[in-house]
Structures are given as C-alpha cells and as structure tokens.
Amino acid sequence: MKKYTYLIFLSVFLISCTSTKGLYTWSKYEQASYNYLKKSDEKSTDKLFKEYELLINNQKGTRKVTPPGILADYGFLLIQKGDLIKGKEYLKKEILLYPESKIFIDRILKLVEK
Amino acid sequence: MKNIIYILLICSLLLTSCKSASVIKSKQYSGIYNQNPLSVLIMPPINRSTNVEAKEFFYTTLNVPVINAGYYVIPPFLSMEILKRESAYDAELFIDRPSLEVFAEIFGADIAMFTIINKWDKSSVFSTVTIDLEYILKSTRTNEVLFTKKGVVTYNTSLSTGNPLLNIAASLINTAAIKYVDVARACNNYSFSDIPKGKYSPKFGLDREEKSSPKKFNVRLPK
Numbered sequence: 612m613k614k615y616t617y618l619i620f621l622s623v624f625l626i627s628c629t630s631t632k633g634l635y636t637w638s639k640y641e642q643a644s645y646n647y648l649k650k651s652d653e654k655s656t657d658k659l660f661k662e663y664e665l666l667i668n669n670q671k672g673t674r675k676v677t678p679p680g681i682l683a684d685y686g687f688l689l690i691q692k693g694d695l696i697k698g699k700e701y702l703k704k705e706i707l708l709y710p711e712s713k714i715f716i717d718r719i720l721k722l723v724e725k
Numbered sequence: 726m727k728n729i730i731y732i733l734l735i736c737s738l739l740l741t742s743c744k745s746a747s748v749i750k751s752k753q754y755s756g757i758y759n760q761n762p763l764s765v766l767i768m769p770p771i772n773r774s775t776n777v778e779a780k781e782f783f784y785t786t787l788n789v790p791v792i793n794a795g796y797y798v799i800p801p802f803l804s805m806e807i808l809k810r811e812s813a814y815d816a817e818l819f820i821d822r823p824s825l826e827v828f829a830e831i832f833g834a835d836i837a838m839f840t841i842i843n844k845w846d847k848s849s850v851f852s853t854v855t856i857d858l859e860y861i862l863k864s865t866r867t868n869e870v871l872f873t874k875k876g877v878v879t880y881n882t883s884l885s886t887g888n889p890l891l892n893i894a895a896s897l898i899n900t901a902a903i904k905y906v907d908v909a910r911a912c913n914n915y916s917f918s919d920i921p922k923g924k925y926s927p928k929f930g931l932d933r934e935e936k937s938s939p940k941k942f943n944v945r946l947p948k
Binding site for chain 2: 633634635637640641642644645648649673674678679680681683684687688705709711712713714715718719
C-alpha cells in the first residue's frame with residue numbers, strides 16, 4: 612500500500628513539473644515595467660533594460676524565443692535614450708520574429724527616419 | 726476501505742456534474758474560433774476606482790497572460806506612445822464606437838482589449854484588496870465582443886506564520902508593503918485562464934471541447 616502512495620505522489624509531482632512550463636519566461640519584467648512607467652528615472656530604466664536583455668538572451672520558455680513586443684519596446688526605449696542605430700535594429704528584429712507586427716513597426720520606423 | 730472508495734466515487738461524480746454545467750469553449754468563444762485573431766492591442770485601462778494608480782498596475786501586467794496564451798500583443802510602451810500622440814489615450818472614447826477598424830489600420834490589431842476597473846478597495850483590518858473589474862475583447866474587424874469577463878476579486882494580502890499574534894503583525898506589515906502589481910497580475914491570470922489558445926501555443930485550435938469558465942465571477946485569490 613505504501614509503495615502505491617509513493618507512486619501516486621511521484622506521478623503528481625512529475626505531472627505538476629511538466630505542466631507548469633509556459634511558452635515564455637518573464638523574470639521580473641512586470642514589476643520593472645510598472646516602476647519604469649511610474650518613475651522613468653535612470654534607475655528604473657536600467658532595471659527594465661536588464662529585464663529586456665534577460666528575456667531576449669536567457670529565454671527558458673518552451674518556444675525558446677523572445678516574447679512578442681519585447682524587442683520592439685526595447686528598441687523604442689533605446690531610441691528615446693538617443694541610441695538610434697541599436698534601437699532601429701531591435702525594431703527590425705521584432706518584424707523578423709513576428710511578421711504580424713510589420714504594419715505597426717514600419718510606421719514607427721518611418722516616424723523615426725523623418 | 727470500501728467506504729472510502731464510495732465516498733471518493735460520489736465526490737468525483739458531484740464534481741464532474743458541477744463542471745458539466747459550464748459551456749465548452751467553442752460555444753462560449755465562437756467568435757474567436759471563427760476569426761482566429763492573432764494581434765491584440767491593449768487599450769489603457771479605464772479607471773473608475775478611487776485608486777489613481779490602478780490604471781498603471783493593470784496596464785503593465787495585461788500583456789503577459791495574453792502572450793502566454795499564444796497571442797501577439799502590440800508592444801505596450803510603443804502603442805501607449807502612439808495612442809497618446811493621436812489623442813487616443815482615453816479608452817472611454819472608443820469602447821462604444823460602432824467601428825474599431827482604425828486600430829487594425831494603424832496597429833495591425835485584430836482585437837482591441839478594454840479593461841474597466843470599477844473598484845479597488847483596500848482593507849487593512851481584513852488584510853484584503855477587493856477589486857471589481859471587467860475585461861472586454863472586441864474584434865477590430867467586426868466589432869463583435871469576442872471575450873468578456875466581469876467579476877470581483879478579493880485578494881488576501883495576509884501571511885500565515887502559524888502563530889495568530891504574529892499573523893496579525895505580519896499582515897499589517899504586508900498590507901503596507903504589498904506589491905500591487907502582484908494583485909493585478911493575479912486578477913489577469915485568473916480571468917484569462919480559459920481564453921482559447923492563440924497561434925503561438927501548441928494547443929492552438931485543439932481546445933474547442935474544453936470547458937470555459939463563467940463570464941461572471943466572484944473569487945478569493947490567491948487560492
């Protein structure tokens with residue numbers, strides 16, 4: 612009987628392990644986004660940029676790619692900080708990864724180039 | 726032993742009969758299955774509560790659950806900038822419009838997502854935050870409401886230490902320091918838990934027969 616109890620616990624544990632993995636991992640992105648939206652100071656910007664780098668370079672979700680919108684928002688904030696070249700690069704990367712963003716991002720690229 | 730098996734059987738029968746009262750997803754969200762929307766534009770939340778910061782708590786946490794369900798969400802900071810430039814930052818101006826096609830043209834969005842925060846009340850005595858809110862996802866192509874949820878979330882902000890006196894102390898500290906971003910996140914995760922999976926999910930198109938959750942809810946979180 613004890614043997615079976617252990618088996619049940621083991622299977623429940625294994626099921627819960629496999630089912631919790633999502634399409635993407637987010638680190639502390641939401642908190643960093645909120646802090647940036649409220650403060651927009653150097654510290655909150657640095658923190659958000661670090662989160663973006665993590666979501667881009669250290670993605671552990673099942674899709675193993677950067678989640679939608681992250682590359683474009685990072686590019687946009689880089690442009691706002693004056694890094695036009697790197698910012699445009701990230702905007703273009705968003706289109707490559709998510710072609711459905713083309714309508715909007717092309718519009719932004721045009722605005723930036725004006 | 727036999728008794729336990731009978732009790733378990735009755736319980737599982739009861740549970741399954743309760744569940745079967747809910748509608749399957751393909752019926753509840755037929756518009757989503759017919760239109761297969763992919764891109765979602767998050768409109769700035771409409772805040773009718775007395776907490777002025779509630780709008781930001783929600784705005785910065787709405788994209789994650791929708792993206793996790795397999796959708797493309799228009800970059801939130803970039804779209805916010807454009808909405809502000811175009812004097813369209815007030816979602817109240819658009820929620821009842823007969824056409825939302827402009828969001829398809831400018832953003833390539835298939836869905837415009839509206840959030841209304843009716844109430845955000847904090848109780849230090851009971852260590853809770855009570856939020857009355859509503860989510861409305863409208864098609865930019867047909868103006869049809871594709872997904873809607875309305876309800877009240879009572880979020881428990883207390884910590885359990887095992888000692889009643891310590892619990893009260895911990896709750897007081899926790900209510901003061903609680904991260905409201907977590908509260909908004911819990912509301913969103915609960916409400917979008919049954920949205921049909923989008924294109925980037927391996928379950929895209931395969932969840933038609935799954936049960937949906939009721940459109941109206943009253944829930945205590947975390948469960």
